[in-house]
Amino acid sequence: MYQQPEKCPVCSEPITVTRLYCPHCDTTIDGHFSPAVNPFGRLSPEQLQFLVSFIRCEGRFTALERELNLSYPTLRNRLNEVLKTLGFEPGREDPPxxxxxxxxxxxxxxxxxxxxxxxxxxxxxxxxxxx
Incomplete structure (x- = not known):
């Protein structure tokens, strides 16, 4: 099954969902539906897998280093890429x-x-x- 696109591949405008289908009971519903808000939908499959590993390791980079067999700087860069994709600016918090x-x-x-x-x-x- 494909992931629902957020934008039209032709004109890049937001997509409106107009049909829902249940394969279990063969029900189809027509209408205009707002797509579910999923901030993680912007992540690539590799970024999503990294995030799953990060959560499984409870954010501990030492455990993540062992699990993914990557160095701390590489892991830090991957986390920063995920943060940027989600719209955050890594390291840009207001100092107290x-x-x-x-x-x-x-x-x-x-x-x-x-x-x-x-x-x-x-x-x-x-x-x-x-x-």
Whole structure:
């Protein structure tokens, strides 16, 4: 069975599913259906197999090295390729905000005076943005 294409092979516009078929009971349903959202549908078979191995090894590169008989740099590159294909930018997370001693003192004073909650103070001290 072929994988459902996301785009028309002629004009590259999104595909609309118009027929569903059950081979078990021979039922056919006609209509206009939105394709299921599957972010992993963009992965090549090799990338999908790598992801399955990565999950089976619980993300431990040492176990993955043994299973796939590949070096850490090669595994890291393959993971980065998967991340890029899924639309993420590897290594591009916002660094935590650096707090000055004055910022920390102000946060603790606000906590002491009841201006902010303990959870807010902890979040701010960790450098995380407001949620």
């Amino acid at each position: 905000a650096r707090l000055t001693a004055e910022d920390r003192r102000r946060i603790l004073e606000d906590l002491d005076q009841g201006v902010i909650s303990l959870a807010e103070a902890q979040r701010m001290l960790r450098g995380k943005k407001e949620e």
